[in-house]
Amino acid sequence: MDFPTPKNLNYFWTFGAILVMCLGIQIITGIVLAMHYTPNIAMAFDSVEHIRRDVNGGRIIQAVHAVGASMFFAALYIHIFRGLYFGSYKAPREILWILGVIIFILTMATAFMGYILPWGQMSFWGATVITNIFSAVPIVGESLQVLLRGGFAVGNPTLNRFFSLHYLLPFIIAAVVALHIWALHVPGNNNPIGVEVKSKRDTVPFHPYYTMKDMFAMVVFLIPFAWFVFFAPDILGHPDNYIQANSQVTPEHIVPEWYLLPFYTILRAIDFNVLFIDSKLGGVIAMAGSMLLLVVLPWLDRSPVRSGNFRPLFRWFYWLFVINFIGLTYLGAQPAEGIYTLLAKICVAYYFIYFLVILPLLSRIETPKPLPTSISESVLKKAHA
Amino acid sequence: MATQAETQTTRRDFLYVATGAVAAVGVGAVAWPLINQLNPDASTLALATIRFNLDGIEVGQSVTILWRGLPVFVRHRTEEEIETARETPLSELKDPQTDAARVKEGHAEWLVMIANCTHLGCIPVGESGEYDGWFCPCHGSVYDTSGRIRRGPAPTNLVVPPYEFLTDSMIEIG
Amino acid sequence: MMSNRIVIAAIALAGALLAGPALAAEEGGGHSTPHIDRVDWSFAGIFGTYDEHQLQRGFQVYREVCASCHSARLFAFRNLSEEGGPGFSEAQVRALAAEYQVPDDSADGETRAAIPADRWPSPYPSDQAARDANGGALPPDFSVLAKARGVSDPFPTWAFNYFTAYQEGGVDYIHALLTGYEEAPEGFDLQPGQYYNEVYPGHAISMPPPLVDGVVDYADAEAGGAEVPETVEQYSRDVSAFMMWLAEPHLASRKAAGFRVILFLVLFAGLMYATKSRIWKGIEH
Numbered sequence: 012m013d014f015p016t017p018k019n020l021n022y023f024w025t026f027g028a029i030l031v032m033c034l035g036i037q038i039i040t041g042i043v044l045a046m047h048y049t050p051n052i053a054m055a056f057d058s059v060e061h062i063r064r065d066v067n068g069g070r071i072i073q074a075v076h077a078v079g080a081s082m083f084f085a086a087l088y089i090h091i092f093r094g095l096y097f098g099s100y101k102a103p104r105e106i107l108w109i110l111g112v113i114i115f116i117l118t119m120a121t122a123f124m125g126y127i128l129p130w131g132q133m134s135f136w137g138a139t140v141i142t143n144i145f146s147a148v149p150i151v152g153e154s155l156q157v158l159l160r161g162g163f164a165v166g167n168p169t170l171n172r173f174f175s176l177h178y179l180l181p182f183i184i185a186a187v188v189a190l191h192i193w194a195l196h197v198p199g200n201n202n203p204i205g206v207e208v209k210s211k212r213d214t215v216p217f218h219p220y221y222t223m224k225d226m227f228a229m230v231v232f233l234i235p236f237a238w239f240v241f242f243a244p245d246i247l248g249h250p251d252n253y254i255q256a257n258s259q260v261t262p263e264h265i266v267p268e269w270y271l272l273p274f275y276t277i278l279r280a281i282d283f284n285v286l287f288i289d290s291k292l293g294g295v296i297a298m299a300g301s302m303l304l305l306v307v308l309p310w311l312d313r314s315p316v317r318s319g320n321f322r323p324l325f326r327w328f329y330w331l332f333v334i335n336f337i338g339l340t341y342l343g344a345q346p347a348e349g350i351y352t353l354l355a356k357i358c359v360a361y362y363f364i365y366f367l368v369i370l371p372l373l374s375r376i377e378t379p380k381p382l383p384t385s386i387s388e389s390v391l392k393k394a395h396a
Numbered sequence: 397m398a399t400q401a402e403t404q405t406t407r408r409d410f411l412y413v414a415t416g417a418v419a420a421v422g423v424g425a426v427a428w429p430l431i432n433q434l435n436p437d438a439s440t441l442a443l444a445t446i447r448f449n450l451d452g453i454e455v456g457q458s459v460t461i462l463w464r465g466l467p468v469f470v471r472h473r474t475e476e477e478i479e480t481a482r483e484t485p486l487s488e489l490k491d492p493q494t495d496a497a498r499v500k501e502g503h504a505e506w507l508v509m510i511a512n513c514t515h516l517g518c519i520p521v522g523e524s525g526e527y528d529g530w531f532c533p534c535h536g537s538v539y540d541t542s543g544r545i546r547r548g549p550a551p552t553n554l555v556v557p558p559y560e561f562l563t564d565s566m567i568e569i570g
Numbered sequence: 571m572m573s574n575r576i577v578i579a580a581i582a583l584a585g586a587l588l589a590g591p592a593l594a595a596e597e598g599g600g601h602s603t604p605h606i607d608r609v610d611w612s613f614a615g616i617f618g619t620y621d622e623h624q625l626q627r628g629f630q631v632y633r634e635v636c637a638s639c640h641s642a643r644l645f646a647f648r649n650l651s652e653e654g655g656p657g658f659s660e661a662q663v664r665a666l667a668a669e670y671q672v673p674d675d676s677a678d679g680e681t682r683a684a685i686p687a688d689r690w691p692s693p694y695p696s697d698q699a700a701r702d703a704n705g706g707a708l709p710p711d712f713s714v715l716a717k718a719r720g721v722s723d724p725f726p727t728w729a730f731n732y733f734t735a736y737q738e739g740g741v742d743y744i745h746a747l748l749t750g751y752e753e754a755p756e757g758f759d760l761q762p763g764q765y766y767n768e769v770y771p772g773h774a775i776s777m778p779p780p781l782v783d784g785v786v787d788y789a790d791a792e793a794g795g796a797e798v799p800e801t802v803e804q805y806s807r808d809v810s811a812f813m814m815w816l817a818e819p820h821l822a823s824r825k826a827a828g829f830r831v832i833l834f835l836v837l838f839a840g841l842m843y844a845t846k847s848r849i850w851k852g853i854e855h
Contacts, residue, residue: 018855043433060644060714063820065438068429070820071827219849227842234835241828242616242735245717250740253718253817254710263771390854408848415841422838442648442687 015214016221017202019386023093024200025228026086032229033083034188038181040076041125048128050174052167055130056255074244080122081247082236084270087115096329098317099201105309107194112305114187119271121180124173126268131252136265138165138173144278147292164258204389205317206382213386264346272343273336277301279347280359297359304366311366314374321380328369335361445570447562450506458522460511463569467511467519468557470567473541477528478504481542491552495542498556508567509543510557515550530554604769606721606739606746609807613814614738616829619822620815623796625656628812631786631805636712639704641692644713645816648686654822655815660686705763707776716740716810716817740817741810743769748806751779781805 047066049058062069091111094100100108123141127134142165146156161168199208208214215221239247247269251262267275281293288296304311319326338358345351383389436444446463448470453459458471473481481495499507511519518534525531526547527540537548544553559569612621629650632642647667650658658666667684672691674682684691694700701708710718721739723731730736746769754766754773764774781802788800798804815821 018853020855039430043430046433047437057644061437061439064644064649065440067432067435067437069433069437070824071429072433074824215853215855220853223842223846223849227839227846230835230839230842234832234839237828237831237835238735241824241831243732243737244824245737246732246735250718250720253714387854394854411841411844411848415838415845418834418838418841422834425834438648438652439646439687442646447685 014196014217015199015208015211016217017200017208017213017386018215018220019202019204019390020200020221021203022228023089023097024202025225026090026093028225029086029229029232030083030090031188032232033079033086034181034185036079037076037083038185040072040079041178041181043072044076045178048174050128050171052130052170052256055128055170059129070244071240074240078236078239078244078247080125080268081239081270082232083118084122086232087118088270091115092333094201095332096319097201097203098205098312098314098319100309101312101317102309103198104194104201107191107198108309109306110187110191110194112302114184114191115305116302117180117184117187119274121177121184122268123271124177124180127170127173128177129252130170130256132254132256132260132262133249133252133265135165135256135258136261137267138169140265142169144295144298147289147295149292201317202386203318204320204383204386206384206386206389209385210387266344269340269344272341273339274298274301274343276339276343276355277359277362279343280352280355282347282352297363301362304363308366308370312370312374314370314377314379316379316382321382322373322377323380324377325373328365328373331361332365335365445568447566447568450565450567455505460519463510463557468569469507469509469511469522469543469554471507471509471522473505473507477541480528481540481544484540484542484544488546490545490547493542493544493553498542498544498553500559500561503561503564506567507541507543508556508559508569509554511554513537513550514545514552514554515548520554604746604750606742606769608738608742609745609810611738611741611811611814613811613821614736616735616825618825620654620656620811622655622657624808624811625815626658627788627798628808628810628815629656630789631781631809632712632812634786635780635805636809637690638693639700639709640712641694641700641709642690642712642816643692644711645690646686647684647688647690649819651686652819655819656812705776707763709777712813712816714817716744716813718817719743738814741814744813745806745810747775748781748809749803 044062047058047062047069049055059073062073064070066072094108094111123137127138142156142159145159146152148155157163159169160166161172202208245253249266266272278294278298281297282290283293284290285293314322314325316322319329335358338354339362342351342355342358347355383392444464446461448461450470450472453470453472455472456474458469460467460469462468478495484495486492486494495504498509513520513532513534515532515535515537518532520530520532520537520539522530525538527538529541529543529546530539531537532539532548532550535549537550538546539550539554540546542553543556545551557569559567562568611618612624613619632640647663647670650656650666651660651663663686667686667688670684670688670691671681672684672688673680694703697708717740719740721743722728723739747767750768750770752766752768754760758766758773760766760774764776765778766773767775783801786800786805788798798808
């Protein structure tokens with residue numbers, strides 16, 4: 012609680028606390044929903060409707076959980092992009108960053124499995140498409156896919172195991188979050204200027220300064236959250252998921268939830284064979300690679316300067332990367348045809364080039380702006396300006 | 397100086413107390429729905445009150461119906477059964493209660509009781525036992541023609557659920 | 571924040587990027603999505619509530635017309651007297667339910683008169699029976715149909731929908747569908763048992779035009795409700811509203827709670843900000 016924290020953290024640094032709140036909300040509402048939900052393909056859809064219709068306050072609790080998933084990812088992406096801009100992944104915080112990437116991947120897996128549970132059309136076909144990914148693995152692919160599904164197609168065993176895992180994974184996430192916070196406490200916080208804490212004058216105790224600031228940010232975050240829950244609980248979902256799963260009819264467009272779209276675009280963009288790797292496996296490798304790349308990011312960007320504020324060239328490429336990422340999200344929701352396939356390839360290419368070419372190159376050629384000698388110096392200069 | 401500092405302190409304290417109070421209200425407002433969701437839902441409550449038509453149950457016949465998930469005996473008693481029940485002196489009873497208190501006025505022929513033995517919840521067998529009422533095979537409790545406990549481990553009479561006659565042949569339980 | 575300008579620039583750029591392909595697709599023609607008119611629903615917006623009389627009329631249309639083919643398996647009679655719905659009394663609902671027979675294994679003849687706790691009986695015993703009776707097409711269940719349909723708005727309209735909390739795409743579509751029957755244009759190939767509908771995807775729908783002017787004689791006007799025209803347009807609106815209620819029965823209480831919650835959060839945020847500022851006072855940061 013008296014943890015010395017840099018005094019110059021901006022509001023982007025409150026998203027860590029917001030994410031802890033999001034995880035808590037999901038776990039609490041999830042436990043409640045599990046009390047009323049039935050994981051069986053004949054009853055799952057109706058049991059979710061039973062929650063919405065008959066359970067006391069069920070419509071709101073269910074909406075909090077569903078909207079909560081989106082809010083969780085919104086906060087998660089802001090948190091990650093903050094880290095990317097301010098160089099929070101750089102030494103000595105590599106472990107902290109890698110734990111974060113693990114949390115991100117686990118959260119995507121959890122959200123994906125949760126989306127299967129209402130057993131609507133998108134649930135079913137999403138599960139079918141994603142479990143099909145595993146069939147791309149050479150040699151053992153088919154067996155692996157059958158193993159995951161517990162059958163030859165997505166069915167009752169799949170739904171039951173996804174329910175079980177969807178209940179389990181959040182607790183594993185919580186454990187990794189604990190490690191993430193522990194790993195944060197060893198080197199201490201990064202900060203917007205990226206200069207390490209030099210003296211006590213650079214810091215304030217975490218409590219009450221950051222507890223109150225974080226709480227303020229949490230309450231503000233809850234306002235759009237509540238907006239969606241109470242006024243537009245279904246706007247972030249897809250109407251097709253209000254149609255019960257039907258293994259004989261595929262929806263016109265299968266669209267995952269928005270937060271998985273960038274990676275879905277990467278998966279779809281590889282529609283050509285590379286040597287002995289066919290397009291299907293290629294897509295899977297690209298998607299897995301796009302996530303695993305984040306793990307090695309601390310060793311790709313060797314620039315000694317952390318904060319993007321002092322890296323004039325980096326900033327341009329960084330914002331282009333942000334726009335590119337929004338583009339990947341947008342393209343994931345579009346049909347894979349016409350101009351969209353070309354745009355998707357360009358966006359995917361930039362995603363990889365940013366990490367594999369631009370960042371390593373920039374650290375060699377860029378001349379950073381002069382850094383302030385300490386946090387307190389930069390704070391005072393700002394106050395006088 | 398001192399007064400100014402004091403005013404500052406008071407104002408600050410007020411702000412902190414107000415914020416804390418609002419936070420507490422928020423926690424309470426969130427906690428309640430999370431507890432209330434445990435209560436019976438609307439589909440369960442809709443069956444908390446049921447109507448039952450007595451037409452077709454002959455004298456001396458009894459049926460078992462389901463109410464709130466519990467079995468309920470509805471018995472059309474014979475004159476003789478009513479007579480025996482009425483004449484039993486209260487002093488002979490383990491859980492003294494008159495027969496009139498166990499039926500509705502003017503409808504003494506109808507006995508409506510929750511069918512779980514008050515001992516450990518088994519369902520007693522009708523028209524048996526030495527009082528010609530009910531006999532619980534699990535642990536040997538014996539009930540009379542009014543469903544009152546006469547012998548055995550059960551402590552109290554069979555429970556009469558809340559019910560009323562809507563018409564002479566229609567009861568509403570719950 | 572020094573990066574404010576960059577953020578704005580980024581958003582603008584992203585907007586342009588997103589709009590580009592969207593517009594390109596519009597101009598490219600693709601398959602023309604028919605325009606779906608937005609109806610001014612009483613339940614739209616953050617203060618929206620259902621109009622009891624409209625729900626009663628819509629229920630009458632459902633009961634007298636749609637229910638002969640379309641089930642509503644999650645709809646219970648008791649819903650009709652629940653808060654925020656059409657506002658029938660419990661006695662009315664009990665009497666109404668008694669007019670219907672529901673399956674019950676323990677009853678004589680395996681059916682009995684319905685009670686308020688029962689669900690609305692389905693017109694067909696199974697999906698297959700429904701298909702057989704309707705030339706192979708399955709009339710969809712009405713329970714959540716109003717939320718299972720939607721309108722995909724082009725950019726930037728869909729972006730504004732988040733701020734206007736537009737959730738009526740489904741009912742707008744249903745209303746447009748019910749009023750969208752037309753003569754098939756010259757050369758349009760319709761199979762027997764299909765009808766031309768302007769808004770239905772592919773235009774060939776298996777449902778014959780269900781509504782004609784005057785087919786339902788509204789009882790509500792006699793019961794003190796407003797006098798409304800007995801036209802296809804009016805029937806479509808009323809039954810669409812009824813279907814929205816069927817899919818989202820707690821809409822009114824949800825929105826009312828939302829208003830209080832957001833008001834509370836704004837107040838709480840204000841106090842938190844004051845507290846935080848007071849604590850940080852005198853600390854340069």
